[in-house]
Amino acid sequence: MASRTSFPVGPRALAAENGRGDTEPRPNAAGAIFQLLRDGAPRTRADLAAVTGLARSTVAARVDELLATGLVAPTGEAASTGGRPPATFAFRPEARLVLAADIGVSRTRVAVTDLAATVLAEEALDLAVADGPVAVLNAVLTQFQALLERTGRSTADLAGAGVGLPGPVEHSTGHPVSPPLMPGWDGFDVAGFMGRALGTPILVDNDVNIMALGEHAAVWxxxxxxxxxxxxxxxxxxxxxxxxxxxxxxxxxxxxxxxxxxxxxxxxxxxxxxxxxxxxxxxxxxxxxxxxxxxxxxxxxxxxxxxxxxxxxxxxxxxxxxxxxxxxxxxxxxxxxxxxxxxxxxxxxxxxxxxxxxxxxxxxxxxxxxxxxxxxxxxGTAGRAGVLGAAALVVQHVLAAGQVDQLVTTTTSVA
The missing domain is CATH 3.30.420.40 (ATPase, nucleotide binding domain)
Structure with missing residues (x-):
């Protein structure tokens, strides 16, 4: 990997995902340029300059910043129109991993995906949510580690984790709110508990919301x-x-x-x-x-x-x-x-x-x-809607323009 720098972690990062307390991304910053590359299609610096209207020198500097994060990688050369063929660049989904958990009343599915929400490894667990948050989340964390080992990667490669719960959730904090099928979970700090173990942003939502996201992204x-x-x-x-x-x-x-x-x-x-x-x-x-x-x-x-x-x-x-x-x-x-x-x-x-x-x-x-x-x-997702949606929730957050800009700043400061 080009870089092992972590994505921004903590309240400010999570507030940004929910549209609170974050500055507007600059249109000439790396994060804005990156949004044009998220579809995975290779592009040249000239292509990006033509679409954005920015100077080629500015685009070249932003592409170099993105290359340093590992989110973007060279993909070859475009056809030459005379002279040296221009280099092409594209989004690199395998640069980071996402952990996803769809926690049900009696059954939980966990998965590891890349930044395109492609499932790399997964497992279904028979877990009773009524056993309480500590027992259930520890079991999920243990399975996360086993899946990471199966992919040959580690927590250093993580962008974040998404979790779906079978009850109402205050999305901004990740706290379940009076969940009728989840005794002992009311107000529990799911994001904090898992974040301390993983050291990455944890996004939590109601299970049906993440299933909607997963089905929408994958099928519709x-x-x-x-x-x-x-x-x-x-x-x-x-x-x-x-x-x-x-x-x-x-x-x-x-x-x-x-x-x-x-x-x-x-x-x-x-x-x-x-x-x-x-x-x-x-x-x-x-x-x-x-x-x-x-x-x-x-x-x-x-x-x-x-x-x-x-x-x-x-x-x-x-x-x-x-x-x-x-x-x-x-x-x-x-x-x-x-x-x-x-x-x-x-x-x-x-x-x-x-x-x-x-x-x-x-x-x-x-x-x-x-x-x-x-x-x-x-x-149409064969039981995967929840984990696909949990992954999509994280991907939307960590690949947003403002978050990519923060990643560039962090990468530059430790280089």
Missing amino acids: PTVDDLLFVKIATGIGAGIISHGELQRGAQGAAGDLGHIAVPGGPDITCRCGNVGCLEAVASGRAVASTLRAKGYDVSTNTALVELLRSGNTDAALAIREAGRSVGRVLAACVNLLNPSVIVIGGIVADAGEHLLAGIREVVYTRSLPLATQHLRIVGA
């Missing part, structure tokens, strides 16, 4: 308005509007699980209200319905296996759950007008039975204009 990058719905032990949504993730005032945007189902049964929800979508249509709710009929479905995985076996009662229960989800989503479609609704989570592995129930209601109850081009599809 050209779609500006997308709704990702996770159906598992709980039900939630990640909202992408105008290409940006919407978290809401307190980070509670997208909590579909506690919207009352129109015309639904008066089942008491764990939140204390009755008729919530989660109480009616989550994996836990469907499993409860089937257990009442004598089926042994103690987990969401057992539920999906029963459905895949061709069981008629399971198919009917899942389709009815889909209809309940559709009744809530129909209102969301009228309000948000997404182009795509992606259904993910372990219960979504039930496949077409669930999707059929959702589509049946959404397409009949939402406004025709809002559904004219609407697509309702299953997740």
Whole structure:
């Protein structure tokens, strides 16, 4: 590697990611030049000068600064138009690594990616979030180290880590806020705990938000308005509007699980209200319905296996759950007008039975204009949406123009 310099760490770096307390990046600085190279296409100094309008000497100086960080590397020579062929340069995603963790209620997926969010190594862990933050996060940190060793790299190569949690999160601090499925986690400093062990920026968000980011980046990058719905032990949504993730005032945007189902049964929800979508249509709710009929479905995985076996009662229960989800989503479609609704989570592995129930209601109850081009599809990331989104969260932060400028300053000061 050209450099082992770490990315900026600490409150100022994290504040910058959230748009607070950071100066505007200079248009002639290295960070701004780097944004033109992030697509990975090789460019010459002349190409960059032509696009930016900057003097070639300025562009040459900025390219040299980027080369020193290791984020950019020479890629060869462009075709000559006479004289010596000009050198080309491109983004080098392997320059740094990102750690990603998608922590669920009973299962966690961890991964190591490069700066293009390409998964280099990953592992799924059976972890109960109810065991508490110290036990769970220590297990994640241990697995992170094992994955780094598998890739032949070390913590010196890290740009940062992203973590998704199955509950509300104050994104600016990384603290869970009264998470109903996470006893002992309320207010815990996840970013601080992991940051002390790794020495890198730690970004934390709600698991459905990062799944929305992952699915959007990997499958629907050209779609500006997308709704990702996770159906598992709980039900939630990640909202992408105008290409940006919407978290809401307190980070509670997208909590579909506690919207009352129109015309639904008066089942008491764990939140204390009755008729919530989660109480009616989550994996836990469907499993409860089937257990009442004598089926042994103690987990969401057992539920999906029963459905895949061709069981008629399971198919009917899942389709009815889909209809309940559709009744809530129909209102969301009228309000948000997404182009795509992606259904993910372990219960979504039930496949077409669930999707059929959702589509049946959404397409009949939402406004025709809002559904004219609407697509309702299953997740396309094969269970990786969470880790891909956690990685994307970090990449967006550490490769932002202002952060790259700080990296250049740090690299120059230690050279």
